[in-house]
Amino acid sequence: MTQFADNARSATRALRDLFPETPLQRNDHLSARYGAEIWLKREDLTPVRSYKLRGAFTAMRKVRVAHPDQRQFVCASAGNHAQGVAYACRHFGVRGTIFMPVTTPQQKIDKTRTFGGDAVEIVLTGDYFDQTLAAAQAWCAAQGAHFLAPFDDPDVIEGQASVGVELLEQLGRAPDLVVLPVGGGGLASGVTTYLRAAAPLTDFRFVEPQGGASLRAALEAKRPVALPRVNSFVDGAAVAKLGDLPFAMLDWVAPAKVHLAAEDRICITMLEMLNVEGIVLEPAGALAVDVLPELAEEIRGKTVVCITSGGNFDFERLPEVKERAQRYSGLKKYFILRMPQRPGALREFLMMLGPDDDIARFEYLKKSARNFGSVLIGIETKRAENFPRLMEVMDGAGLKYRDITGDEALAEFLI
Known part of the structure; x- marks a missing residue:
């Protein structure tokens, strides 16, 4: 130590x-x-x-000391490691080839290019990081470049x-x-x-x-x-x-x-x-x-x-x-509500809401000539304790509903 x-x-x-x-x-x-x-x-x-700049700089500096002729570095990253490597490449005046997934947000690509300037080339390949990493390591071996790992490197x-x-x-x-x-x-x-x-x-x-x-x-x-x-x-x-x-x-x-x-x-x-x-x-x-x-x-x-x-x-x-924070803190919930298909039904539901409640999403999922239709409804409130009161009122009115806030599959598909 x-x-x-x-x-x-x-x-x-x-x-x-x-x-x-x-x-x-x-x-x-x-x-x-x-x-x-x-x-x-x-x-x-x-x-x-x-x-991440600390590790990229330190590893590059030590490689340059041990192998002064090494002027080509490679990494695979969609985020902070890529930016650190790019910055270090520009500092040392060496070439960097940075492999990033095709799905990388443009903002991250632009920032990496800004930090590296003319010192780096960005290669977009693979939909997933494992594919990007494999491509980077194969290219690195073929070119005799030095691979800069993001964390598994002394x-x-x-x-x-x-x-x-x-x-x-x-x-x-x-x-x-x-x-x-x-x-x-x-x-x-x-x-x-x-x-x-x-x-x-x-x-x-x-x-x-x-x-x-x-x-x-x-x-x-x-x-x-x-x-x-x-x-x-x-x-x-x-x-x-x-x-x-x-x-x-x-x-x-x-x-x-x-x-x-x-x-x-x-x-x-x-x-x-x-x-x-x-x-x-x-x-x-x-x-x-x-x-x-x-x-x-x-x-x-x-x-x-x-x-x-x-x-x-x-x-x-x-x-x-913000959406995730509201859901976790209990200030926002999503329900699938079985709404009667008759005049006045929506107004009756709105009257159940408290003064701190607000509708953030309302969408018919299934509407037909039948007596009931399914509605996706998102409700925001100022205090988490307002939701038990609202659900008690809905229960009292005989409304059929399902709270899907915590249902990851349904939430991902519908919300």
Whole structure:
């Protein structure tokens, strides 16, 4: 661990050629809420708005030192890793070929091209990331280029460890707890390995998206395993399989220290940080803050550092984030209602709504000459406790309805 710590400090010094340390900010809002000192390590404020630049730069720098003639680098990514590699390529004056899925949003493609400029070529191939990765690795082998893995690489992990080096120097003392988001494991393995050597009394908690719990699965199986299905909403951390090297560095973690964050709950955290603090976080960047309610009792009176890992949020997704947040908090529900096909039936239903209730969606799913028709109706309210009252009124009126808010299949198809 001592050698790793020395290497991490060396990587941190080298990074100063690229960008200054990211801020470590005490957050008064969260500190007051939890009766603790809550600090945010703002990785959303790097030049590419995520910590991924650290690992890409460090790995590229070390390859260039060992092999000065290597001027061609390759990666496969649809997000932050691609942007970090592009930025590093331009800095070092080398060529980068970045493979991205055909389905990558144009905004991410444009940002990668902006960061890399003439130094990078973007290749769009494959509908799914596994196809993109296979194409990138095959092209890399044929061209004799160097492949930059997003997390399963010792030099990348060493670069991500610089987050831990900075936060310890900035805080001036060891924090009681560091909360880390987990995707492929590069950030978590790097930071914890450094801090276990430099601040052995510091404890850790890890947060994964509920639909991409690759660390929890690996710890339980005692080896990295591929998840059968991944929810891609938290795209910066939705990884089907933890990296082999990160797992070897994290196998000491107790499964109880790994928390799972519901994708819809993360949306509430994102909106709160945006509306209250003016901080733009992508879903993965909000993970460490999102878990604080679960840690409330144990962090009271303690010093806690949450790593906000990224802020690459496309505001075209804001309506979806708001929708998910409302549904999770119980402020919005969707029903399939069996509506009588007669004059006045709709007015009677509207009279059942309370003063805080509003119709956000109304659509006939089946209308015929029969006595009843099916209606999809979405209702927003200001307080979650209004819905039990509304359903009680509907029950009393003999209306037949089905709450489909939590039905993932139906919601995906109809909403």
